[in-house]
Amino acid sequence: MHVMVLGAGLSGVTTAWYLQQAGFRVSVVDRQPEAARETSFANGGQISISHPEPWANPGAPGLILRWLGRDDAPLKFRPTRDPAQWLWGARFLIECLPARAHRNTRAIAALATWSGRQLRALRARLDLDYDQLESGILHLFYSAAEFADAPARARALAAFGIEAQVCSRDACLAIEPALAAQSAALAGGLYAPQDESGDACRFSRALAEHVAEQGAQMHWSSAIERLTVGDDGGVTGVEVRTPAGELRTLQADACVLCLGSYGPRLAAALGERLPIYPVKGYSITAPVLDPARAPSVSLTDESRRIVCSRLGDRLRIAGTAELNGFDTVVRPERIAGILEWAQSRFPGAIDSGRAEHWAGLRPATPGNVPLIGRSRTRGLWLNTGHGTLGWTLACGSAAALAELMCGRRPAVDFPFLDGG
Numbered sequence: 001m002h003v004m005v006l007g008a009g010l011s012g013v014t015t016a017w018y019l020q021q022a023g024f025r026v027s028v029v030d031r032q033p034e035a036a037r038e039t040s041f042a043n044g045g046q047i048s049i050s051h052p053e054p055w056a057n058p059g060a061p062g063l064i065l066r067w068l069g070r071d072d073a074p075l076k077f078r079p080t081r082d083p084a085q086w087l088w089g090a091r092f093l094i095e096c097l098p099a100r101a102h103r104n105t106r107a108i109a110a111l112a113t114w115s116g117r118q119l120r121a122l123r124a125r126l127d128l129d130y131d132q133l134e135s136g137i138l139h140l141f142y143s144a145a146e147f148a149d150a151p152a153r154a155r156a157l158a159a160f161g162i163e164a165q166v167c168s169r170d171a172c173l174a175i176e177p178a179l180a181a182q183s184a185a186l187a188g189g190l191y192a193p194q195d196e197s198g199d200a201c202r203f204s205r206a207l208a209e210h211v212a213e214q215g216a217q218m219h220w221s222s223a224i225e226r227l228t229v230g231d232d233g234g235v236t237g238v239e240v241r242t243p244a245g246e247l248r249t250l251q252a253d254a255c256v257l258c259l260g261s262y263g264p265r266l267a268a269a270l271g272e273r274l275p276i277y278p279v280k281g282y283s284i285t286a287p288v289l290d291p292a293r294a295p296s297v298s299l300t301d302e303s304r305r306i307v308c309s310r311l312g313d314r315l316r317i318a319g320t321a322e323l324n325g326f327d328t329v330v331r332p333e334r335i336a337g338i339l340e341w342a343q344s345r346f347p348g349a350i351d352s353g354r355a356e357h358w359a360g361l362r363p364a365t366p367g368n369v370p371l372i373g374r375s376r377t378r379g380l381w382l383n384t385g386h387g388t389l390g391w392t393l394a395c396g397s398a399a400a401l402a403e404l405m406c407g408r409r410p411a412v413d414f415p416f417l418d419g420g
């Protein structure tokens with residue numbers, strides 16, 4: 001059976017790999033000339049199993065109201081005329097209800113835990129080099145009130161089988177000595193030793209090479225214009241536009257949609273209503289000037305909603321969320337907030353003048369639970385909508401999809417789609 005994977009970001013490349021391992025003949029289609037040129041290019045680098053809580057939680061509406069009008073707001077709503085944006089926003093509010101938020105957190109925690117195991121197994125099998133570090137993630141709290149919730153959060157994670165240790169300020173400094181430069185305001189932390197970090201783009205490109213070596217046909221620079229459908233209404237492939245402007249039809253027995261924020265537009269032509277909307281985020285990647293001053297343990301500043309990962313001799317710092325349509329413009333005021341964070345928390349650590357600035361669109365569902373499984377349209381499968389956790393969930397989601405396409409139920413408690 002020939003399966004065509006649509007999109008070569010984290011979701012698409014991992015899907016292609018796990019489908020090959022399950023015995024499918026695979027091809028990959030992407031409008032870019034190589035893998036991971038869009039959202040998977042410069043994310044926060046965290047394999048963050050210890051952060052399954054979605055943005056849509058009972059505390060979110062209050063925070064969003066408090067941050068309204070602030071240029072440096074971690075979560076910002078910029079209204080557009082797109083009805084899809086308003087519909088997504090309304091659904092986001094529904095997912096903030098306590099029962100919904102708990103259900104979503106549980107599903108994400110289960111998939112994240114499984115995904116961590118899949119990633120380790122993949123690494124044991126392939127010699128992948130992507131600046132990975134297996135030194136955990138340290139969540140930092142810069143207010144006593146926020147830190148007061150840390151024990152409850154550790155207990156909630158433990159209920160999902162995820163280890164997290166509550167740390168005093170001194171314990172945080174022992175885990176990451178670079179924090180000592182500006183530790184006066186640090187209230188404490190939560191350390192998740194099983195978490196990891198690494199460069200998602202390098203990982204995707206290295207895995208894409210293995211996928212190609214194993215015989216997959218890679219259709220680069222091929223922009224999908226539409227999904228093609230047979231007389232029985234089932235998907236038969238795609239129509240792509242080549243760089244020369246020609247239209248070509250590519251056929252397959254089944255397709256997997258991994259097109260990030262752009263998937264819903266193509267799927268809508270088949271009557272599929274996918275609740276995915278872009279949530280924009282920013283990152284900087286800067287050369288490390290002084291390794292002793294730059295953190296090597298991956299950090300999440302819970303007070304500022306900023307994450308930071310050491311990628312070899314570079315530091316990646318990412319954050320912010322804007323509901324702003326499909327705009328990918330890098331706004332200087334958003335980058336300024338991230339740079340200010342780096343300079344104030346880790347003075348002298350990085351060369352800010354040589355930092356690369358980036359913005360990407362997280363393909364987010366309102367509850368941050370990805371869409372994995374069979375769509376309503378015959379021959380169309382989904383592995384998309386991973387929102388804030390596409391790197392964390394990549395291997396597990398793809399391995400699960402391969403199981404589902406083989407007719408097996410993956411060994412993870414998650415609401416997979418079954419075409420209903």
Ligand SMILES: Cc1cc2nc3c(=O)[nH]c(=O)nc-3n(C[C@H](O)[C@H](O)[C@H](O)COP(=O)(O)OP(=O)(O)OC[C@H]3O[C@@H](n4cnc5c(N)ncnc54)[C@H](O)[C@@H]3O)c2cc1C
Nearest residue numbers: 007009010011031039040044046224260281389390391392
């Ligand atoms: C600032 C930021 C920080 C983040 N930090 C983290 C983190 O620390 N940890 C974590 O787990 N997650 C993180 N994420 C989330 C993660 O990066 C995403 O969930 C993930 O990259 C999404 O991967 P994807 O493959 O679904 O989408 P993409 O990477 O966008 O891939 C979609 C692919 O489809 C292709 N495509 C789209 N339309 C077409 C078309 N018409 N024809 C052909 N090809 C098409 C694109 O070229 C692209 O290659 C972060 C995201 C952002 C923005």
